[in-house]
Amino acid sequence: MTAQMQVQEDFEYCEGVIRRHSKSFYYAFSKLPEEKAQAVYAIYAFCRTADDSVDETSGNAAQLRELERVNAELGRFARGEYIDHPLWRALRVVFNTYDMDLEPFYDQIKGQRMDLSFEAPQTLEDVETYSYYVAGSVGRMLLPIIASQSKVDCTDAAVNLGVAMQVTNILRDVGEDFREKGRIYLPTEELERVGYRKDQLAHSEINEGFIQVWELMAKRAEALYDEFITCISNFDADSQIPIVVSAQVYREILTSVRQNNYDCFKQRNFVTKQEMIRILTDSAK
Structure with missing residues (x-):
């Protein structure tokens, strides 16, 4: 698979996440130019991953472990490490394309912690x-x-x-x-x-x-x-x-x-x- 094909598949994965979970957001943001729409899909997929780590795991201790796993992956991403998953590969393209700020990504995880406690x-x-x-x-x-x-x-x-x-x-x-x-x-x-x-x-x-x-x-x-x-x-x-x-x-x-x-x-x-x-x-x- 070529690098371009891989990028396309990664963004298609993220698009699938938003299509499954939010028809209204997908309907609105799919009207953006393709590059911007794909970037939005990747960000939505990150937020969904953080949210699902709490909502789709049973037991507070297990939920916290899953959320900390996402937080650790975000830390690795912040350090420039390669993470072999379509979400993180797509986000890397977004960060390489736009002047992104990591702080709100950490704030999102803090919000999920607030839900846990x-x-x-x-x-x-x-x-x-x-x-x-x-x-x-x-x-x-x-x-x-x-x-x-x-x-x-x-x-x-x-x-x-x-x-x-x-x-x-x-x-x-x-x-x-x-x-x-x-x-x-x-x-x-x-x-x-x-x-x-x-x-x-x-x-x-x-x-x-x-x-x-x-x-x-x-x-x-x-x-x-x-x-x-x-x-x-x-x-x-x-x-x-x-x-x-x-x-x-x-x-x-x-x-x-x-x-x-x-x-x-x-x-x-x-x-x-x-x-x-x-x-x-x-x-x-």
Whole structure:
């Protein structure tokens, strides 16, 4: 196999990861120029590997070992060592092509550690701190690819988008997170303020107090989406439409939950393919 064929296979492996795990991200980022799209796929595959080391391993000790394995491989990668795996080979091409920063990759792993030693967030600020490590860090990873020509620092905008998406995930997955992981990512102080109890959440109760807390977080996410959009002209011209589409598709999840009367317990809230096409069409105008 030639070196070029190997590179192509490695990026196809990464593309397969994003296609399997996130139809909305794949739909948006596949509209990038091929080289940039492949770079995004490789970064997504890294984040998925870090996330899966926690989610697909049983037992806290085994999860920690698996996460430390990924961290050790990242350390080897940082030292320029060769790692015989399509993810790391593809990432090496990305790092050789773009002015990449390793810090957000380590921040992503820190976010997975926070999940392993989960503590319910007390405040909305705690939610946003956690959201930075697991998702805002991804915005920073992507920045050298989607804002490579920018004359201004787009870091805050990229982080805002990642945090907004993670808060959206939390609001979409309230029931699933509690059922499958026993976790409540809604801020404790806000739940106590409205008198919404854990047993009510366990019974999937949707009342005025729950909606107040949900909307508090949703409005914060929407404010972050808005802040991101105001900076979109600073991103590379060939990247603006795909990242606006990814932001708008994710934002629409909040609309979906509202249309389903805030049922994020028993209903899977998502954006349809038809809606994604409409968002793409509108964004391209």
